[in-house]
Amino acid sequence: MxxxxxxxxxxxxxxxxxxxxxxxxxxxxxxxxxxxxxxxxxxxxxxxxxxxxxxxxxxxxxxxxxxxxxxxxxxxxxxxxxxxxxxxxxxxxxxxxxxxxxxxxxxxxxxxxxxxxxxxxxxxxxxxxxxxxxxxxxxxxxxxxxxxxxxxxxxxxxxxxxxxxxxxxxxxxxxxxxxxxxxxxxxxxxxxxxVMDTRSAEMSKYAANAMLAMKISYINEVANLCEKFGADIGEVRRAIGLDRRIGPHFIFPGVGYGGSCFPKDIRAMIAMGEPGLELALLRAVEQVNERQKGILVEKVMRHFGRDLSGRTFAVWGLSFKPRTDDMREAPSITVIESLLKAGAGIQAYDPEATEEARKIFSDRIRYHQRNYDALKQADALLVLTEWNEFRRPNFQYIKELLKQPVIFDGRNVFDPEELRKLGFTCYSIGRKDG
Ligand SMILES: NC(=O)c1ccc[n+]([C@@H]2O[C@H](COP(=O)([O-])OP(=O)(O)OC[C@H]3O[C@@H](n4cnc5c(N)ncnc54)[C@H](O)[C@@H]3O)[C@@H](O)[C@H]2O)c1
Missing domain, CATH: 3.40.50.720 (NAD(P)-binding Rossmann-like Domain)
Incomplete structure (x- = not known):
């Protein structure tokens, strides 16, 4: 054709x-x-x-x-x-x-x-x-x-x-x-x-995206409650995922969703309801997500204090999710902007998104070609995107490169128990370490 x-x-x-x-x-x-x-x-x-x-x-x-x-x-x-x-x-x-x-x-x-x-x-x-x-x-x-x-x-x-x-x-x-x-x-x-009518087809796309975003905000909210009560979101996720009505997919906690679709499609759907139909659930999905993007910075400030001047943080992962260079509405933008505002310096590494990130941060942060180079003389490592290559790094080497062995794992890619045994202080999402 x-x-x-x-x-x-x-x-x-x-x-x-x-x-x-x-x-x-x-x-x-x-x-x-x-x-x-x-x-x-x-x-x-x-x-x-x-x-x-x-x-x-x-x-x-x-x-x-x-x-x-x-x-x-x-x-x-x-x-x-x-x-x-x-x-x-x-x-x-x-x-x-x-x-x-x-x-x-x-x-x-x-x-x-x-x-x-x-x-x-x-x-x-x-x-x-x-x-x-x-x-x-x-x-x-x-x-x-x-x-x-x-x-x-x-x-x-x-x-x-x-x-x-x-x-x-x-x-x-x-x-x-x-x-x-x-x-x-x-x-x-x-x-x-x-095959269906045009309006149902158009609605199907929004309904699917909103449902997926809702799953993320839901598990993030449960993760925050887990932290408050000393439960472990990893265990809870497995437990609920085995219920066939819920399923194991798309219920991983993190620093919020981003990208070119979920944020704008949720807002467009809320706008479609206006006037007359208040889509309260979708508003909450968005609110929870906005709050979640600030969770890791709160943990950083609890550890280092609110004034971060003189501190430097290594960031692994900039794109809104792995295997893409797309930076549209990436949670890394909110996290990095908050850290910069509090006076910190950023040394970043991403396998593919550096060029796109440069369009956003220009020379306000430093970019590195190798993940380990971003760690040199940094006060802590923040993981913001779960690229596969971050999953099994050389922790001993990470410890040598960082000023202090502190990791903020925004995507729960590391085993906190293993890190603690190696002498790290580790913060993640929805787990006992808080
Ligand atoms: N990115 C995704 O993962 C994804 C998934 C499903 C659906 N969508 C939807 O698909 C649509 C496109 O998304 P995208 O991510 O590919 O966007 P994009 O911004 O990457 O691409 C859009 C392209 O359209 C071009 N363009 C704009 N006006 C044009 C015109 N008048 N004539 C010719 N080209 C023009 C732009 O230059 C750009 O290259 C959006 O509605 C999006 O919501 C995106």
């Missing part, structure tokens, strides 16, 4: 590349010229495991093309995916400007029957708005389908290639059949393609 994908970010690039990998001819469009020239040269502007090889192979085999020319891309394609950003507006609502301008541009480029598929996360009713915009700018027939994306950054290629489910919202049988055919290679293992 001939496809266009508009918006070549985390979602559009992965989707376009994976569609090319399954034999389609894909034109990826973006307004960012530097991104397009990088991609055309086979260089991927984001860190996403496995994506680079796929982009290079499909470029070489000429199934994947990158361009800034939306007009030609739409004209040459039968299916047009939209995967542009829907960031948060100042009032918390999803900003749909990129979607609307893309819809206008697509409308004026249509030159025959097209299936327009919205992959961006957008408020319920967006498909109807897109239909109106398209109807205002073309007389050719078209169908609009909502196809929310559920990939996880850090495992995006794998998720896209083997989705738990594919959701298609729409009522044009020809369009739905075409998309079922397109997705058929991705659901060989029997995972379902669910």
């Amino acid at each position: 001939n496809l266009a994908v508009i918006g070549t970010g985390y979602v559009g690039l992965v989707a376009g590349t994976c569609f090319a990998e399954s034999g389609n001819d894909v034109i990826c469009v973006d307004i960012d010229e530097s991104k397009i020239s990088m991609l055309s040269a086979g260089r991927v502007p984001i860190y996403e495991p496995g994506l680079g090889e796929l982009v290079q192979r499909n470029l070489k085999e000429q199934r994947l093309v990158f361009t800034t020319n939306l007009q030609t891309a739409v004209a040459e394609s039968s299916i047009v995916f939209i995967a542009v950003g829907t960031p948060q507006s100042v009032d918390g609502k999803a900003n749909i400007e990129q979607l609307l301008s893309t819809a206008r541009a697509v409308g004026s480029a249509i030159n025959g029957y097209k299936v327009i598929v919205n992959k961006s996360t957008a408020p319920v009713g967006m498909a109807d708005q897109i239909k109106n915009v398209l109807a205002g700018s073309t007389t050719y027939p078209f169908a609009v389908v909502v196809n929310p994306e559920f990939l996880k950054e850090g495992a995006a290629v794998e998720d896209f290639m083997k989705p738990d489910r594919v959701i298609l919202g729409g009522d044009d049988p020809e369009a739905i059949d075409l998309l079922k055919e397109l997705y058929e290679p991705f659901v060989r293992t029997g995972n379902p393609i669910l």
Whole structure:
């Protein structure tokens, strides 16, 4: 099939590349010229495991093309995916400007029957708005389908290639059949393609993200209560996870959720309820998360005092989660800003996110190429992202490098018992050490 994908970010690039990998001819469009020239040269502007090889192979085999020319891309394609950003507006609502301008541009480029598929996360009713915009700018027939994306950054290629489910919202049988055919290679293992109306498809995406964020805030709240009463969240997590109604997934405590989706999607969902429907649970999910981002700094201040001037902290992990370079709403931003404000210096290490972090902190913190280098002469180590490479470090060496053997483990990656035996003072989340 001939496809266009508009918006070549985390979602559009992965989707376009994976569609090319399954034999389609894909034109990826973006307004960012530097991104397009990088991609055309086979260089991927984001860190996403496995994506680079796929982009290079499909470029070489000429199934994947990158361009800034939306007009030609739409004209040459039968299916047009939209995967542009829907960031948060100042009032918390999803900003749909990129979607609307893309819809206008697509409308004026249509030159025959097209299936327009919205992959961006957008408020319920967006498909109807897109239909109106398209109807205002073309007389050719078209169908609009909502196809929310559920990939996880850090495992995006794998998720896209083997989705738990594919959701298609729409009522044009020809369009739905075409998309079922397109997705058929991705659901060989029997995972379902669910067809529903556009509004239910749009709501499904928000409902899933809010549920996941709720699990995180819930376990964080239980973790804080564990600390208060000397219980261990690790034990509690295992105990409740064995209940099949609860399950073991996504109930790990930490320093809060971040990223480009959960925070903005929760706020957009709260805004969707207004006026008239107060989404109290979701407000609480957000409040708990905001508080959780400050938990580790409170522990640091309990140990070192509120004035941290003259102190230096090593930070391992900057990205909002492992296996990505994405810094959008990363808890590390809140933690580091609070430490800087209290007068501390920061020596940071992240396997992939340094370049993105530099855009946020510039030269206000120091960046290191090796995790151990960040520890030299630091007063303590803070772990903010659970990259695999942090799990089994050389603790003896860490002890030699730090001024004092103190670790604040914001993701519970270390065994506190083992650390104590080695002479460390260790603070983590929801465990007896507090
Ligand atoms: N990142 C994720 O993990 C994820 C997962 C599921 C869904 N989503 C949703 O998918 C959408 C895209 O997210 P993302 O993380 O890929 O965003 P992103 O910011 O990484 O990428 C968006 C891209 O769209 C481009 N763009 C903006 N306006 C354009 C236009 N008029 N024409 C062409 N290109 C344009 C931007 O230059 C950018 O490259 C959002 O709605 C998001 O909520 C994201």
